[in-house]
Amino acid sequence: MNEINAVLESSHAAFQQYKKVSGADKSVFLQAIASEIEALGQPLIATAMEETNLPEARLVGERGRTCNQLRQFAALVKEGSWVDARIDTAIPDRAPLPKPDIRKMMVPLGPVVVFGASNFPFAYSTAGVDTCSALAAGCSVVLKAHPAHPKTSAMVAHAIEMAVEKTGMPKDVFIHVQDSSFEAGKALVQHPLTKAVGFTGSFSGGKALYDYATQRPEPIPVFAEMGSINPVFILPEAMMVRGDKIAEMYAASITQGVGQFCTNPGLLLSVENPALKNFATQLAERMKAIGPGTMLHSGIANSFVKNRAKALEQKGVVLLAESVEKAKENQAASTLATVKASEFIHNHQLVEEVFGPYSLLVTASTIGELKAAAAKIPGQLTATIIGEEADLIAFADFIDLVIEKAGRVIINGVPTGVEVCPSMHHGGPFPATTDSRFTSVGIDAIKRFVRPVSFQNFPQQLLPAELKDNNPLGIWRLVNNEFKK
Amino acid sequence: MNEINAVLESSHAAFQQYKKVSGADKSVFLQAIASEIEALGQPLIATAMEETNLPEARLVGERGRTCNQLRQFAALVKEGSWVDARIDTAIPDRAPLPKPDIRKMMVPLGPVVVFGASNFPFAYSTAGVDTCSALAAGCSVVLKAHPAHPKTSAMVAHAIEMAVEKTGMPKDVFIHVQDSSFEAGKALVQHPLTKAVGFTGSFSGGKALYDYATQRPEPIPVFAEMGSINPVFILPEAMMVRGDKIAEMYAASITQGVGQFCTNPGLLLSVENPALKNFATQLAERMKAIGPGTMLHSGIANSFVKNRAKALEQKGVVLLAESVEKAKENQAASTLATVKASEFIHNHQLVEEVFGPYSLLVTASTIGELKAAAAKIPGQLTATIIGEEADLIAFADFIDLVIEKAGRVIINGVPTGVEVCPSMHHGGPFPATTDSRFTSVGIDAIKRFVRPVSFQNFPQQLLPAELKDNNPLGIWRLVNNEFKK
Numbered sequence: 001m002n003e004i005n006a007v008l009e010s011s012h013a014a015f016q017q018y019k020k021v022s023g024a025d026k027s028v029f030l031q032a033i034a035s036e037i038e039a040l041g042q043p044l045i046a047t048a049m050e051e052t053n054l055p056e057a058r059l060v061g062e063r064g065r066t067c068n069q070l071r072q073f074a075a076l077v078k079e080g081s082w083v084d085a086r087i088d089t090a091i092p093d094r095a096p097l098p099k100p101d102i103r104k105m106m107v108p109l110g111p112v113v114v115f116g117a118s119n120f121p122f123a124y125s126t127a128g129v130d131t132c133s134a135l136a137a138g139c140s141v142v143l144k145a146h147p148a149h150p151k152t153s154a155m156v157a158h159a160i161e162m163a164v165e166k167t168g169m170p171k172d173v174f175i176h177v178q179d180s181s182f183e184a185g186k187a188l189v190q191h192p193l194t195k196a197v198g199f200t201g202s203f204s205g206g207k208a209l210y211d212y213a214t215q216r217p218e219p220i221p222v223f224a225e226m227g228s229i230n231p232v233f234i235l236p237e238a239m240m241v242r243g244d245k246i247a248e249m250y251a252a253s254i255t256q257g258v259g260q261f262c263t264n265p266g267l268l269l270s271v272e273n274p275a276l277k278n279f280a281t282q283l284a285e286r287m288k289a290i291g292p293g294t295m296l297h298s299g300i301a302n303s304f305v306k307n308r309a310k311a312l313e314q315k316g317v318v319l320l321a322e323s324v325e326k327a328k329e330n331q332a333a334s335t336l337a338t339v340k341a342s343e344f345i346h347n348h349q350l351v352e353e354v355f356g357p358y359s360l361l362v363t364a365s366t367i368g369e370l371k372a373a374a375a376k377i378p379g380q381l382t383a384t385i386i387g388e389e390a391d392l393i394a395f396a397d398f399i400d401l402v403i404e405k406a407g408r409v410i411i412n413g414v415p416t417g418v419e420v421c422p423s424m425h426h427g428g429p430f431p432a433t434t435d436s437r438f439t440s441v442g443i444d445a446i447k448r449f450v451r452p453v454s455f456q457n458f459p460q461q462l463l464p465a466e467l468k469d470n471n472p473l474g475i476w477r478l479v480n481n482e483f484k485k
Numbered sequence: 486m487n488e489i490n491a492v493l494e495s496s497h498a499a500f501q502q503y504k505k506v507s508g509a510d511k512s513v514f515l516q517a518i519a520s521e522i523e524a525l526g527q528p529l530i531a532t533a534m535e536e537t538n539l540p541e542a543r544l545v546g547e548r549g550r551t552c553n554q555l556r557q558f559a560a561l562v563k564e565g566s567w568v569d570a571r572i573d574t575a576i577p578d579r580a581p582l583p584k585p586d587i588r589k590m591m592v593p594l595g596p597v598v599v600f601g602a603s604n605f606p607f608a609y610s611t612a613g614v615d616t617c618s619a620l621a622a623g624c625s626v627v628l629k630a631h632p633a634h635p636k637t638s639a640m641v642a643h644a645i646e647m648a649v650e651k652t653g654m655p656k657d658v659f660i661h662v663q664d665s666s667f668e669a670g671k672a673l674v675q676h677p678l679t680k681a682v683g684f685t686g687s688f689s690g691g692k693a694l695y696d697y698a699t700q701r702p703e704p705i706p707v708f709a710e711m712g713s714i715n716p717v718f719i720l721p722e723a724m725m726v727r728g729d730k731i732a733e734m735y736a737a738s739i740t741q742g743v744g745q746f747c748t749n750p751g752l753l754l755s756v757e758n759p760a761l762k763n764f765a766t767q768l769a770e771r772m773k774a775i776g777p778g779t780m781l782h783s784g785i786a787n788s789f790v791k792n793r794a795k796a797l798e799q800k801g802v803v804l805l806a807e808s809v810e811k812a813k814e815n816q817a818a819s820t821l822a823t824v825k826a827s828e829f830i831h832n833h834q835l836v837e838e839v840f841g842p843y844s845l846l847v848t849a850s851t852i853g854e855l856k857a858a859a860a861k862i863p864g865q866l867t868a869t870i871i872g873e874e875a876d877l878i879a880f881a882d883f884i885d886l887v888i889e890k891a892g893r894v895i896i897n898g899v900p901t902g903v904e905v906c907p908s909m910h911h912g913g914p915f916p917a918t919t920d921s922r923f924t925s926v927g928i929d930a931i932k933r934f935v936r937p938v939s940f941q942n943f944p945q946q947l948l949p950a951e952l953k954d955n956n957p958l959g960i961w962r963l964v965n966n967e968f969k970k
Binding site: 020086087088097099100102103104107109110210214215218219220221378379389392393396399400403404406407408409410411412413417419421422423424425427429430431434435436437439444447450451452453454455456457458459461462476478481483 | 505571572573582584585587588589592594595695699700703704705706863864874877878881884885888889891892893894895896897898902904906907908909910912914915916919920921922924929932935936937938939940941942943944946947961963966968
């Protein structure tokens with residue numbers, strides 16, 4: 001592990017320089033990364049297509065999102081108010097004791113280790129949100145490439161290195177590690193100079209990193225976005241009024257991107273009524289018609305087959321539909337199963353994620369049973385309620401309970417499709433993530449990699465620009481309890 | 486542990502009601518707690534004096550601070566902007582996909598377990614910052630009374646219960662637990678309905694709770710404020726110009742409240758020069774003249790004797806001064822020791838806290854040695870730099886390094902005395918606390934007990950007031966990227 005040690009030493013040295021770089025200069029750097037990624041052109045898309053089996057349009061779109069994210073963080077740090085500056089000026093003649101001058105702002109934590117994700121080779125990998133928000137915060141980044149797309153990762157890493165060079169950033173502010181061994185990941189998390197970890201992937205992977213990090217002599221925060229089955233509650237009135245439309249919408253959502261999204265709806269819950277049977281038939285017919293899709297890599301395809309089989313063999317679970325077309329190698333068949341809520345409530349296995357185009361329809365015989373089933377669902381990234389106005393009023397208390405389970409609650413929509421905007425929270429109570437208080441999508445992701453520091457009685461010339469009296473950066477600050485620029 | 490289970494069940498049931506209480510009503514409740522505490526009058530002060538050995542003036546002051554804190558949080562939740570509301574309205578005709586309406590705000594985590602501290606029987610105990618910020622956030626609280634002041638805790642708990650009754654809050658929104666056993670504390674942290682923990686006390690106590698919490702099947706956040714030795718760096722020019730004044734200021738700070746503050750300066754560091762010897766003599770003379778003080782309880786007094794002895798027996802450590810007056814039972818002698826930086830650098834024991842009126846003067850032979858000694862100091866609540874203008878300019882890089890170690894950095898002051906204001910950060914890198922990103926003093930303490938939730942496509946009538954179009958609460962919000970009321 002000498003190599004890992006050298007990596008962290010270099011990253012730490014770069015951090016000592018980088019933490020002093022201004023928001024304006026970090027902004028130029030992040031924009032340059034976006035431009036360098038775009039400059040890679042079609043060869044980057046072709047390489048990613050080859051390594052991930054994802055279609056061209058999806059990858060072009062994801063590249064756009066990745067560069068958009070970089071530019072959003074660039075704008076955020078250029079504007080500068082994100083540091084949450086607060087100023088309380090001195091009151092020297094206050095009785096019984098004088099009040100000192102105290103000012104506070106966010107400072108970066110230090111070197112951050114980021115693990116690339118397999119299902120988003122651009123947006124959650126090498127130059128994805130974790131890297132991008134850590135760099136925006138002023139942290140150096142050590143990126144462990146995902147072994148499923150090493151060439152793609154190397155190309156993006158090179159783009160970042162070009163941006164580092166062109167904008168004069170400290171050389172090792174970003175270091176790309178191409179060691180896919182379990183030991184390397186562990187050593188990166190356990191290294192004393194590592195100050196935080198970002199991860200997107202499986203529950204077992206994320207939980208292992210969390211355990212390493214919290215059991216270090218000096219524990220560090222881990223932001224692991226892990227499994228989620230994203231329950232969808234279809235309320236009775238909506239089921240009767242527009243069951244067909246809901247079936248159409250959900251057949252598409254369950255199978256979108258071969259179900260390889262963390263927000264994939266893996267669980268549909270409803271109450272038995274005449275319309276439910278029709279809905280199940282409609283959804284089943286649509287799922288049969290949707291062909292199998294090629295998954296990201298053979299490991300994920302094999303896991304899908306294994307996890308689907310395990311789900312289908314649970315007591316009371318019935319296979320309702322699968323793609324009529326037979327799945328070829330590395331392909332996953334679109335799958336719909338069903339189970340009664342009375343069984344679901346007693347079987348913890350049924351809330352385990354089956355990553356891929358799979359969903360389980362849970363049918364409750366009463367509203368009480370639907371609520372009992374909801375209570376058994378652990379923390380989630382999202383939860384969705386499908387309801388008519390009458391449903392939503394009748395189920396207001398239920399919606400209240402659902403909010404306790406999830407990081408994002410959607411009414412009359414699908415959980416897939418995560419908007420990148422300030423009001424997006426992509427996170428949720430454990431086991432969806434290891435820290436429900438932070439998001440891994442949107443500008444607030446920067447908050448994961450900073451901590452506040454108070455500066456007491458500092459002379460003006462020693463204060464960071466964000467805290468100087470004359471507000472040279474023109475940022476929003478809370479000054480003596482008044483929010484102003 | 487049936488009793489603990491019943492406590493958490495009741496707290497959870499109360500939370501279901503309390504989470505829906507408006508900011509205005511929570512504000513009335515918090516103000517009522519302050520009034521009820523004040524209404525306890527002199528008997529509360531007398532009881533606390535008897536149980537803690539703290540002098541009357543200090544306890545009267547601390548009660549004032551406690552009620553002031555309650556009223557600050559009352560004002561915060563009444564005003565309401567703390568929920569960090571963000572709104573991104575829909576763009577139905579956006580291409581290629583419509584943009585949904587998404588809104589985000591903070592919601593409370595759930596039942597919080599708070600451990601009272603021994604050294605602040607009011608401000609960090611039963612109705613202290615942890616309780617107060619958790620209630621402000623909308624969480625229910627289970628308070629484990631500190632066994633060193635059970636009567637004081639019971640009186641304050643009764644005041645809270647009176648406020649609950651008078652303001653019509655859910656009955657079990659606050660539950661007082663008077664079980665001092667180790668097992669009860671562990672069971673409270675491990676109970677599945679507990680969603681966060683607040684603690685102020687020793688490293689061993691805080692770290693044990695952290696380990697229980699992070700090793701639960703569902704890990705939860707722990708905000709433990711633990712030991713800190715609060716290093717003070719006295720730079721050469723300042724030492725020469727005003728060594729006498731610094732000695733006077735620090736003799737008072739080291740012995741204030743019998744050294745029983747988390748911000749007590751347990752470590753002074755400087756570079757050898759003619760003035761340093763004079764400073765050491767001056768400080769030693771003053772420490773000798775300051776009599777021993779009675780500590781909070783016999784356990785703390787015994788620990789002081791033991792930890793002081795352990796520190797003094799370390800290689801190269803020399804006792805410079807102690808109170809001339811002999812310490813009686815439960816008293817601690819004001820103590821100053823010294824050691825060369827060359828020894829300090831190699832002895833990890835010397836950065837362990839000696840809780841009480843003790844400080845260690847570390848003398849470096851060169852500035853390089855001073856920097857090496859600074860590098861050996863782990864995370865701290867505070868760090869202080871004493872310097873003339875010339876020092877501060879010459880040591881700018883050093884100050885930069887010091888900022889990495891601490892939650893608050895003070896120039897030309899003392900670390901004792903923690904101002905309660907929005908710009909105060911009372912926290913710091915591990916082992917000072919278990920989470921450097923949060924404060925346990927000031928209004929930002931509320932952020933420990935909340936998480937963001939996104940509301941996607943919610944009809945107006947189902948949205949919380951904070952997120953409705955017409956902004957009925959008149960709070961600051963980020964609306965389509967524009968910050969406004």
